[in-house]
Amino acid sequence: MHPRSLLRSATLALAVSLTLGTPSAFALGKTTPSAATEAAVQRKPVAQGLYELAFSPKQNAVFVASSGGFGDAAGPAQVLRLNPDTLAVEARIPLERKGFGVVLDDAGDRLYVGNTVDTSVTVVDTAANKAIGTVQLMEKVVGKDGKAAYTHDLRELVVDAPNHRLYVTGHSGDGSVLFVVDTQTLKVINTIPGLGNAKAPGLALDAKGKRVYTSNLLAEVVTVGTDSGKVEQRFKVGAEQPMNIALDPAGKRLFVTDQGSEMIRKYQVSSSGFTSSHPGQRVLVLDRTSGKELASIATDAGPLGILLDAQRKRLYVTNRDGGSVTAYNSDTYTQVASYAVPTHPNSLALDARRNVLYVTVKNGDKDAKGSEESVARIALD
Numbered sequence: 001m002h003p004r005s006l007l008r009s010a011t012l013a014l015a016v017s018l019t020l021g022t023p024s025a026f027a028l029g030k031t032t033p034s035a036a037t038e039a040a041v042q043r044k045p046v047a048q049g050l051y052e053l054a055f056s057p058k059q060n061a062v063f064v065a066s067s068g069g070f071g072d073a074a075g076p077a078q079v080l081r082l083n084p085d086t087l088a089v090e091a092r093i094p095l096e097r098k099g100f101g102v103v104l105d106d107a108g109d110r111l112y113v114g115n116t117v118d119t120s121v122t123v124v125d126t127a128a129n130k131a132i133g134t135v136q137l138m139e140k141v142v143g144k145d146g147k148a149a150y151t152h153d154l155r156e157l158v159v160d161a162p163n164h165r166l167y168v169t170g171h172s173g174d175g176s177v178l179f180v181v182d183t184q185t186l187k188v189i190n191t192i193p194g195l196g197n198a199k200a201p202g203l204a205l206d207a208k209g210k211r212v213y214t215s216n217l218l219a220e221v222v223t224v225g226t227d228s229g230k231v232e233q234r235f236k237v238g239a240e241q242p243m244n245i246a247l248d249p250a251g252k253r254l255f256v257t258d259q260g261s262e263m264i265r266k267y268q269v270s271s272s273g274f275t276s277s278h279p280g281q282r283v284l285v286l287d288r289t290s291g292k293e294l295a296s297i298a299t300d301a302g303p304l305g306i307l308l309d310a311q312r313k314r315l316y317v318t319n320r321d322g323g324s325v326t327a328y329n330s331d332t333y334t335q336v337a338s339y340a341v342p343t344h345p346n347s348l349a350l351d352a353r354r355n356v357l358y359v360t361v362k363n364g365d366k367d368a369k370g371s372e373e374s375v376a377r378i379a380l381d
Contacts, residue, residue: 037339040379043361044087045372048075050360052347053375054104054111059126060084062349062358063111064375065099073370079113079124079131084351084358087375091129095122103157103166105183112166114157119150121157121168123186135186137168137179152177156203156244158212159183165226167212169200176200176216178224194231195222199267202245202256213288215242215256217268221291235291239284240268240276246308246315247288248330254288255315255330257303283317285333297333300324307348307357314380316357318345325359325378341376343367355380 049067056063062082068075077098081091099122101114111124115134123133140148152170159166166181176195181188195214200222202215211232212224219240223233239258246255260280268274283303285295297315300322307316308330315330323342328335343364350357357378363371 037337040381041339041341041376042087043341043374043376045374046080046082046087046089047078047372048073048370049098050346050362050373050375051100052102053349053358053360054102055084055349055351055358056104056106056126057351057353058106058109061090061126062087062375063102063104063124063126064360065102065113067098067100069370071369075370079111081126081129082375084356084377087377093124093129093131095131097122097134101155101157103159105159105161108161108183110183112157112159114154114168116154117150119152119154119170121154121166121181133186135166135181135188137170137181137188138191155199155201158203158205160205160207160226163207163226167203167205167226169195169203169214171199171201173197173199176214178212178214180229190229192224192229192231194234195224196220196234201243204245204247204254206247206249213245213247213254215239215245217241217264218274221245221254221256221286221288223288237284237286237291238278238293238296239280239282240274240278241265241280242284243304244306246306248308249310252288253294254286255306255308256284256286257299257306257317258282258284259302259304259320261302261321283315283328295333297328299326300338305346305348305359307350309350309352311352312355316348316350318348318359320344320346320362325357327380337381339376339378341378345376 047066049069053064068077077095079093097115097118099113100116109127113122121135152172164183168179170177178192180190196216196218198217200216204213210226214222225232241259243257258280283297300319302321304320305318313330315328325339327337344362346360359376361374
């Protein structure tokens with residue numbers, strides 16, 4: 001498979017809504033879910049092709065992107081508004097383009113939805129339950145084969161609502177970039193190069209520190225200054241497949257899922273001659289000023305999504321291949337709970353007031369083609 005085709009496959013499969021390690025400071029065993037944790041989980045199939053989701057305290061609703069899937073059995077592209085207690089669908093918001101990643105500006109009643117395969121962002125009014133605009137991040141380019149195509153596809157989005165900025169990662173083996181959108185005019189105001197010649201899956205915003213943190217499959221963390229509009233720092237990390245990022249708002253820590261996917265490993269080898277020396281399946285805790293490894297936390301297979309509840313000192317991880325969500329004390333790095341949510345738990349959202357976690361759960365190869373995927377609700381301890 002051509003490296004770009006493999007890159008696109010990895011992006012879609014790993015929730016578009018996809019170096020030498022140091023010795024682990026912490027290594028944790030796996031915990032079998034108890035009856036109590038199993039009772040805490042409820043789930044409901046809602047639509048085909050689910051990817052990322054967000055919880056809105058203002059609307060008291062869960063919003064989840066549904067691409068509709070692909071092929072002859074694909075359903076409509078839409079954003080679903082779910083009741084946060086029952087997971088019942090309260091509204092279906094049609095999209096003209098398939099939706100994958102999402103980020104919520106709750107105060108502004110806006111949900112930004114990444115249209116991965118169209119290199120654009122759809123803007124949804126969460127109060128009116130309707131799409132109100134599309135931001136085209138780049139135009140198609142005619143290749144050597146005479147066909148027009150986008151040179152970059154998308155994954156993560158973060159929003160700095162007070163400063164009216166939306167940041168979106170654009171992927172290309174020839175050079176990933178960071179798109180900067182003015183959320184008032186809905187125009188692209190900058191395209192920042194330098195995120196690495198590989199997929200750049202992780203994205204986190206430190207609005208106060210005026211920094212955006214990204215990760216790439218060259219085992220790097222790359223920092224972009226929001227004022228300077230350029231790459232200000234990059235460092236190698238021990239994670240061979242640094243995926244999603246959670247940022248400690250009160251300190252200098254970054255939590256990064258190191259996935260250990262065989263599909264991604266094949267992409268790394270084919271695109272850059274990368275030689276693997278660590279199986280992954282962990283979360284790395286890094287000093288975000290230096291890249292120094294502070295801890296390595298063992299997870300179930302295929303860690304992907306990550307969310308930090310700093311107030312409760314809890315770190316949550318979706319284990320895509322393990323079919324679980326694991327919870328850790330974010331200070332001691334010890335595992336405190338495990339929740340079974342097979343087949344492929346994907347993305348996370350938190351209702352911090354009620355201490356409820358929401359998870360998108362994707363189907364596996366054994367599920368019927370065209371069947372609906374699920375959202376799980378986990379009542380946390």
